[in-house]
Amino acid sequence: MTPVGPRPSDGRLFAGRIADGSMEALDSGVAEASRRWLVCRWDFAESRRRPAMHVLVAYASRHGATQGIAERIAETLQAAGIDAEARPAASVKKLAEYDAFVIGSAAYMFHWLKDAAGFVRRNRGALAAKPVWLFSSGPLGGPTDAQGRDQKVAAIPKDIVELAEAVHARDHRVFFGAYDRAGKPIGFAERFVSLMPAAKEAMPAGDFRDWSEIEAWAGEIARDLGLVSPAEVRPGSTPTR
Numbered sequence: 001m002t003p004v005g006p007r008p009s010d011g012r013l014f015a016g017r018i019a020d021g022s023m024e025a026l027d028s029g030v031a032e033a034s035r036r037w038l039v040c041r042w043d044f045a046e047s048r049r050r051p052a053m054h055v056l057v058a059y060a061s062r063h064g065a066t067q068g069i070a071e072r073i074a075e076t077l078q079a080a081g082i083d084a085e086a087r088p089a090a091s092v093k094k095l096a097e098y099d100a101f102v103i104g105s106a107a108y109m110f111h112w113l114k115d116a117a118g119f120v121r122r123n124r125g126a127l128a129a130k131p132v133w134l135f136s137s138g139p140l141g142g143p144t145d146a147q148g149r150d151q152k153v154a155a156i157p158k159d160i161v162e163l164a165e166a167v168h169a170r171d172h173r174v175f176f177g178a179y180d181r182a183g184k185p186i187g188f189a190e191r192f193v194s195l196m197p198a199a200k201e202a203m204p205a206g207d208f209r210d211w212s213e214i215e216a217w218a219g220e221i222a223r224d225l226g227l228v229s230p231a232e233v234r235p236g237s238t239p240t241r
């Protein structure tokens with residue numbers, strides 16, 4: 001085996017070892033070990049800075065608009081390195097496996113749907129022990145209604161104060177929703193509204209969801225969870241949080 005020692009200043013004395021390739025092998029071995037050590041250190045620092053969070057985005061949706069918002073929130077969290085999944089609130093049984101919750105519902109007749117409100121009320125104790133964010137999907141059309149009121153403020157469901165207090169929610173947001181007049185109405189209120197000519201003005205059909213606003217909010221949640229987006233995480237860069 002070739003002796004390992006300090007590289008002599010006179011290259012000629014080392015010519016034999018260099019010639020038989022063992023010095024190159026040694027150099028590449030050291031380089032590989034250094035690389036692995038650096039990767040290990042980076043992984044360790046990463047794992048300490050970015051604990052594996054498991055976030056549930058639970059939603060209640062009649063016609064799919066709110067489901068779409070929940071899915072986009074989960075995708076945005078995933079892009080920030082968070083293990084997030086969107087599921088209907090009615091299908092969630094175990095909460096212990098999640099570290100944080102984003103819960104949303106479509107607003108109908110100024111209230112959250114029963115599946116979402118019931119989920120919060122039933123699990124208020126478990127939810128209050130973890131970070132929780134709430135959102136509602138509702139207003140349709142432009143920023144103000146016929147009376148000039150801010151649609152997002154007017155659309156805040158009546159049960160939000162109670163629900164947000166019950167789980168110490170960090171934030172509640174109202175997002176514009178979507179309404180397809182050609183869709184099959186579900187329930188008495190929807191059938192009634194679909195027959196009323198005045199409803200056409202109050203509830204314009206269309207998809208008014210603002211995806212960049214929804215993604216920005218999900219980004220805030222990711223940052224609140226103490227994480228940064230993968231784009232910000234590069235070897236040699238200074239972590240922002």
Ligand SMILES: Cc1cc2nc3c(=O)[nH]c(=O)nc-3n(C[C@H](O)[C@H](O)[C@H](O)COP(=O)(O)O)c2cc1C
Binds near residue numbers: 067110176178179193
């Ligand atoms: C009968 C009916 C009642 C509604 N009531 C409200 C309401 O009280 N507040 C609101 O902001 N939006 C209301 N909307 C609009 C819906 O909340 C909006 O279309 C929502 O995005 C639908 O979500 P989903 O597709 O997930 O069910 C109503 C829509 C219908 C058809």
